[in-house]
Amino acid sequence: MSALASTNPNERARGGIAAWPPLLRILTLATTVAVAFGLYLGLFYAGTDIDQGQVQRIFYIHLSAFTGAFIAFCGTVLGGIQYLRTRNVQWDSIALAGAEIGLALSILNLVTGMIWARPIWNTWWTWDPRLTSAAIMCLTYAAYLMLRTGIENAEQRRRFASIYGILAITTVILTLVITRIRPDTIHPVVIGPSVQNPNAEGAFEFSERMSMTIGINSAIWSTLVPVTLMWHRVRLQNLVERVNALKAEILNK
Amino acid sequence: MNTPFIQAVLAILRKDLRTELRSRELVSSMGLFALLSILIFSFALELDRIARQEAISGVLWVTVIFASILGLNRSLAMERDQGNLDAMLLAPINRAAIFLGKLIGNYLFALAVGLLLLPVMTILFNMPLLQPWLLLILLLGTLGFSTIGTLLATMTVQTRTRESLLPIVMLPVALPVLLSAVMASTSILDNVPLDDWIAWPQILVVVDIIYLILCFLLFEFVIEE
Numbered sequence: 001m002s003a004l005a006s007t008n009p010n011e012r013a014r015g016g017i018a019a020w021p022p023l024l025r026i027l028t029l030a031t032t033v034a035v036a037f038g039l040y041l042g043l044f045y046a047g048t049d050i051d052q053g054q055v056q057r058i059f060y061i062h063l064s065a066f067t068g069a070f071i072a073f074c075g076t077v078l079g080g081i082q083y084l085r086t087r088n089v090q091w092d093s094i095a096l097a098g099a100e101i102g103l104a105l106s107i108l109n110l111v112t113g114m115i116w117a118r119p120i121w122n123t124w125w126t127w128d129p130r131l132t133s134a135a136i137m138c139l140t141y142a143a144y145l146m147l148r149t150g151i152e153n154a155e156q157r158r159r160f161a162s163i164y165g166i167l168a169i170t171t172v173i174l175t176l177v178i179t180r181i182r183p184d185t186i187h188p189v190v191i192g193p194s195v196q197n198p199n200a201e202g203a204f205e206f207s208e209r210m211s212m213t214i215g216i217n218s219a220i221w222s223t224l225v226p227v228t229l230m231w232h233r234v235r236l237q238n239l240v241e242r243v244n245a246l247k248a249e250i251l252n253k
Numbered sequence: 254m255n256t257p258f259i260q261a262v263l264a265i266l267r268k269d270l271r272t273e274l275r276s277r278e279l280v281s282s283m284g285l286f287a288l289l290s291i292l293i294f295s296f297a298l299e300l301d302r303i304a305r306q307e308a309i310s311g312v313l314w315v316t317v318i319f320a321s322i323l324g325l326n327r328s329l330a331m332e333r334d335q336g337n338l339d340a341m342l343l344a345p346i347n348r349a350a351i352f353l354g355k356l357i358g359n360y361l362f363a364l365a366v367g368l369l370l371l372p373v374m375t376i377l378f379n380m381p382l383l384q385p386w387l388l389l390i391l392l393l394g395t396l397g398f399s400t401i402g403t404l405l406a407t408m409t410v411q412t413r414t415r416e417s418l419l420p421i422v423m424l425p426v427a428l429p430v431l432l433s434a435v436m437a438s439t440s441i442l443d444n445v446p447l448d449d450w451i452a453w454p455q456i457l458v459v460v461d462i463i464y465l466i467l468c469f470l471l472f473e474f475v476i477e478e
Contacts (some may be wrong), residue, residue, distance in 0.1 A: 020454060070448075084471075084474050116331075117259075133428070136425050136428055137425075139256075139425055140425035140426065143421045143422045143425060144422075146414075146418070146421060146422075147408075147409075147412070147418065147422055148411050150412040150414040150418055151411075151412050151413065156411065159474055159475075160408045160411075160412075160475070162474070163404070163408065163471045163474055163475060164405075164408070165423060166467070166471065167401065167404075167426050167467065167468075167471075168425070168426065169426050170429055170463075171426065171428060171429075174428060174429050174432070181452070181456065182436075194362060
């Protein structure tokens with residue numbers, strides 16, 4: 001198999017096409033260490049919240065996962081715009097990777113939010129504007145993936161996916177701003193210079209250690225995590241296309 | 254030599270209006286669907302007086318958006334099935350003119366259904382829906398739906414799953430329009446002071462403009478072939 005896959009002698013020397021590029025190895029290691037470090041900060045370094053207790057610690061992942069998803073979705077927009085401009089397939093792979101990784105991270109965001117909400121709001125789910133818009137945001141990117149599977153022509157699929165990926169960012173922006181335009185939300189407003197929402201249930205004061213933990217965690221999750229995961233996904237996509245090309249080659253023989 | 258932009262837009266619009274006048278296919282199916290939908294809603298939600306007050310604008314907008322989806326699917330499927338889309342692509346006109354022409358047509362049909370619903374719902378639910386402000390919200394809201402709908406329907410009619418895909422891709426993207434339209438209409442019907450809800454029509458205008466520009470620019474990528 002590897003003899004078939006790596007027709008390029010350089011590739012074979014590096015252990016075939018399946019080997020990770022050196023920079024990706026370093027990034028993967030760095031991401032693993034950084035995420036572990038962030039978890040350590042969240043679980044041990046930051047103090048326990050005086051009102052909410054231990055469950056508040058899940059917030060460090062909850063917020064960070066959203067920042068990561070946001071960056072990944074921005075990658076989808078960038079990939080879409082660049083694909084439409086240059087028609088380079090790599091940009092579309094980036095857009096696809098962004099949508100998938102963003103979807104995974106925003107589902108993580110939803111699930112951690114639900115685990116937090118169970119003891120604090122006494123319910124897993126409530127039809128709060130923020131929660132609803134976040135769920136719809138997930139569905140938008142699920143629709144993006146469905147749109148892709150519905151189109152057989154590869155060029156058309158990339159083109160339409162790019163367009164939809166650009167439009168889909170509106171639901172992400174809506175999720176970001178909705179706690180400001182809908183004052184009846186009970187979701188705490190965390191990012192940005194805002195007075196604490198009087199309706200918010202379960203908001204908390206930050207100690208210095210907590211702010212630092214939030215800062216470091218969201219920095220890790222908004223840079224290393226989406227970049228590393230997207231790179232792996234782009235690589236996978238390239239391999240898939242390589243396999244398809246090889247299959248077509250063998251069938252034509 | 255390109256046909257002037259406005260002339261191309263008007264020609265496409267005239268074609269759509271004439272087809273519609275002769276077949277009455279779109280507005281009749283959309284209108285019938287919309288009427289059925291509000292009747293079904295009144296059963297399903299058991300709309301008594303209080304429930305009506307709370308749910309009426311939601312019922313109105315959900316009906317309008319589903320009726321729009323129905324019309325959009327037909328409108329673009331017709332272009333595709335009868336080879337008209339290819340003919341328009343061959344014609345020496347600006348691609349954006351195709352978008353604008355289809356958009357205005359779809360907008361007028363969606364608006365017609367909305368305008369039909371207002372008096373009907375006023376009578377059936379005994380709610381004062383015929384108000385100038387609500388009319389303005391209807392104008393803005395259907396414009397938003399039609400804009401993204403025209404772009405996305407042109408895309409989805411070219412896919413394998415066709416009709417079933419449009420609601421899936423359109424509803425989430427239409428959410429900002431739906432949200433602000435519903436919020437504004439609810440406030441109008443609750444007689445909330447103007448200052449408290451004027452932000453919603455403003456947001457609606459901004460969202461409409463963003464979508465118009467975005468879809469106008471993106472449309473040429475949908476139909477290049």
